[in-house]
Amino acid sequence: xxxxxxxxxxxxxxxxxxxxxxxxxxxxxxxxxxxxxxxxxxxxxxxxxxxxxxxxxxxxxxxxxxxxxxxxxxxxxxxxxxxxxxxxxxxxxxxxxxxxxxxxxxxxxxxxxxxxxxxxxxxxxxxxxxxxxxxxxxxxxxxxxxxxxxxxxxxxxxxxxxxxxxxxxxxxxxxxxxxxxxxxxxxxxxxxxxxxxxxxxxxxxxxxxxxxxxxxxxxxxxxxxxxxxxxxxxxxxxxxxxxxxxxxxxxxxxxxxxxxxxxxxxxxxxxxxxxxxxxxxxxxxxxxxxxxxxxxxxxxxxxxxxxxxxxxxxxxxxxxxxxxxxxxxxxxxxxxxxx
Amino acid sequence: xxxxxxxxxxxxxxxxxxxxxxxxxxxxxxxxxxxxxxxxxxxxxxxxxxxxxxxxxxxxxxxxxxxxxxxxxxxxxxxxxxxxxxxxxxxxxxxxxxxxxxxxxxxxxxxxxxxxxxxxxxxxxxxxxxxxxxxxxxxxxxxxxxxxxxxxxxxxxxxxxxxxxxxxxxxxxxxxxxxxxxxxxxxxxxxxxxxxxxxxxxxxxxxxxxxxxxxxxxxxxxxxxxxxxxxxxxxxxxxxxxxxxxxxxxxxxxxxxxxxxxxxxxxxxxxxxxxxxxxxxxxxxxxxxxxxxxxxxxxxxxxxxxxxxxxxxxxxxxxxxxxxxxxxxxxxxxxxxx
Numbered sequence: 037x038x039x040x041x042x043x044x045x046x047x048x049x050x051x052x053x054x055x056x057x058x059x060x061x062x063x064x065x066x067x068x069x070x071x072x073x074x075x076x077x078x079x080x081x082x083x084x085x086x087x088x089x090x091x092x093x094x095x096x097x098x099x100x101x102x103x104x105x106x107x108x109x110x111x112x113x114x115x116x117x118x119x120x121x122x123x124x125x126x127x128x129x130x131x132x133x134x135x136x137x138x139x140x141x142x143x144x145x146x147x148x149x150x151x152x153x154x155x156x157x158x159x160x161x162x163x164x165x166x167x168x169x170x171x172x173x174x175x176x177x178x179x180x181x182x183x184x185x186x187x188x189x190x191x192x193x194x195x196x197x198x199x200x201x202x203x204x205x206x207x208x209x210x211x212x213x214x215x216x217x218x219x220x221x222x223x224x225x226x227x228x229x230x231x232x233x234x235x236x237x238x239x240x241x242x243x244x245x246x247x248x249x250x251x252x253x254x255x256x257x258x259x260x261x262x263x264x265x266x267x268x269x270x271x272x273x274x275x276x277x278x279x280x281x282x283x284x285x286x287x288x289x290x291x292x293x294x295x296x297x298x299x300x301x302x303x304x305x306x307x308x309x310x311x312x313x314x315x316x317x318x319x320x321x322x323x324x325x326x327x328x329x330x331x332x333x334x335x336x337x338x339x340x341x342x343x344x345x346x347x348x349x350x351x352x353x354x355x356x357x358x359x360x361x362x363x364x365x366x367x368x369x370x371x372x373x374x375x
Numbered sequence: 376x377x378x379x380x381x382x383x384x385x386x387x388x389x390x391x392x393x394x395x396x397x398x399x400x401x402x403x404x405x406x407x408x409x410x411x412x413x414x415x416x417x418x419x420x421x422x423x424x425x426x427x428x429x430x431x432x433x434x435x436x437x438x439x440x441x442x443x444x445x446x447x448x449x450x451x452x453x454x455x456x457x458x459x460x461x462x463x464x465x466x467x468x469x470x471x472x473x474x475x476x477x478x479x480x481x482x483x484x485x486x487x488x489x490x491x492x493x494x495x496x497x498x499x500x501x502x503x504x505x506x507x508x509x510x511x512x513x514x515x516x517x518x519x520x521x522x523x524x525x526x527x528x529x530x531x532x533x534x535x536x537x538x539x540x541x542x543x544x545x546x547x548x549x550x551x552x553x554x555x556x557x558x559x560x561x562x563x564x565x566x567x568x569x570x571x572x573x574x575x576x577x578x579x580x581x582x583x584x585x586x587x588x589x590x591x592x593x594x595x596x597x598x599x600x601x602x603x604x605x606x607x608x609x610x611x612x613x614x615x616x617x618x619x620x621x622x623x624x625x626x627x628x629x630x631x632x633x634x635x636x637x638x639x640x641x642x643x644x645x646x647x648x649x650x651x652x653x654x655x656x657x658x659x660x661x662x663x664x665x666x667x668x669x670x671x672x673x674x675x676x677x678x679x680x681x682x683x684x685x686x687x688x689x690x691x692x693x694x695x696x697x698x699x700x701x702x703x704x705x706x707x708x709x710x711x712x713x
Binding site: 174183365 | 653
């Protein structure tokens with residue numbers, strides 16, 4: 037009886053999921069994982085999972101921020117420069133004045149928000165496309181950073197920062213320790229916060245509306261300028277936080293290492309189904325996009341493929357994924373117009 | 376009347392950029408020249424300084440042309456640099472494996488074959504881009520992001536990140552030689568600008584590119600096979616990248632998977648600064664040329680002033696925001712006066 041009641045409620049959800057972008061992505065990832073766990077004995081281990089999460093945390097955290105901007109119908113590729121600036125300034129100040137965790141993250145976050153606000157200001161006031169503005173600001177932030185710092189590394193980070201966090205330690209049978217580290221913690225928090233912002237707040241609905249149809253959103257009385265400041269500021273904040281997470285992993289600050297990764301993050305987010313025209317995209321999709329690229333590269337290494345070929349496979353995956361998505365969308369649209 | 380006749384006509388036919396940014400660009404150039412002249416004296420206009428500018432301009436210039444063609448159609452081509460490097464490596468491979476040992480006619484023949492190999496590779500990449508964008512309907516940023524990563528991946532995979540170097544003299548001459556004091560690379564660039572400008576502004580193909588850039592749907596409904604035109608745009612963009620590849624490899628006398636990567640976003644800046652609408656449909660080769668000169672003057676002057684090249688990049692970024700800001704300001708002032 038209860039089954040009969042629950043079935044009609046459940047199956048449309050499942051049916052819709054079966055036709056969704058995320059379903060196919062999940063299927064591809066699971067197939068890839070299955071092949072990799074059969075072909076290698078090192079893929080499906082706690083150690084590998086732990087390493088995968090830790091080493092892809094930066095891209096994942098950034099992806100959760102970029103997703104919000106893409107859904108709002110904008111694009112920002114200056115976030116790597118923002119992160120470089122935030123990282124450098126926050127850690128320089130932390131070393132000089134002996135600051136703690138909170139102050140460090142507050143400074144990095146504030147710098148990120150400021151850079152994001154600069155982007156939003158130019159985008160809304162100058163009415164030029166966000167991609168042009170962010171290319172310009174990428175060059176400005178990065179150029180000024182290298183000019184003032186001379187591209188010097190910072191290696192002598194505070195002791196507590198180098199140690200990071202190591203919570204809930206767990207030792208496996210062979211005595212290898214695992215624990216919740218800073219990377220995994222912030223990665224989880226970043227995706228949670230993006231999900232809450234987009235799905236559980238009124239502002240999230242406004243962001244979707246803005247990306248879906250800007251004019252309609254404006255006529256409904258949404259404050260478009262304020263929303264723009266919010267999404268670019270949010271990405272800046274996330275960039276600032278991610279930069280410290282990355283510095284903790286690298287155990288040093290190298291001002292030149294982050295810039296150039298912006299298109300990788302963009303690729304991961306759009307693989308997850310976010311549209312560059314705005315209004316479309318989910319946090320779950322973004323997680324899957326990041327996961328696909330991470331598992332693919334990890335798998336190639338484990339299978340013994342020369343790492344020189346890494347990028348070729350990534351490119352092939354991106355091209356195939358965006359082509360299949362576009363082709364499916366087109367078919368769905370033409371089927372709808374016939375119906 | 377007499378004033379109009381004396382003033383050069385190109386000054387008035389420069390492309391309009393949101394209500395007169397070309398005029399702003401001309402003013403910016405004038406202001407820059409005066410400031411740098413005050414700071415540097417005649418050093419900036421010495422033969423050596425001018426020649427070094429003329430050597431540096433063509434690479435960015437040709438790549439910007441490749442980007443511009445895609446921008447005009449309302450698209451974007453992120454794969455130009457990766458394509459150029461892949462083509463350069465293909466040419467370099469033919470040159471170093473076959474041309475260096477050959478004699479006489481075969482020596483010349485292999486060099487021609489090398490260039491043709493580059494053209495072939497470029498055409499293939501262009502066709503892939505065009506097919507995916509026009510026929511599958513993928514957004515240009517994503518499609519070319521994919522081909523960019525693939526081309527670069529292929530270059531890295533095949534060469535293991537190594538450099539291929541040592542080319543025959545005629546090839547090296549293209550990048551380093553001069554004819555009557557003018558660098559050959561600059562001559563190639565200028566010789567390329569003319570046919571591209573004619574193609575864009577005088578040919579049916581060019582008109583269709585602008586039409587698609589302004590309104591793709593309307594162009595399609597007026598009976599134009601827009602898919603074929605877009606395919607042509609990306610093939611043309613790739614072919615221009617091949618020329619850039621030739622100039623770049625000739626100048627360095629080597630080819631590598633990651634030469635010139637920092638140019639990618641700068642080509643977009645140069646095109647937009649030169650009045651190309653990033654949404655497509657508007658922009659002229661003359662405007663691009665003007666923007667390139669401004670960028671090059673800044674870069675050379677900063678170099679003479681011993682500023683970091685990173686400061687140059689920052690100023691380039693600030694310039695585009697400044698110029699756009701000024702034109703928005705002028706526009707709003709104009710409206711108020713009316």
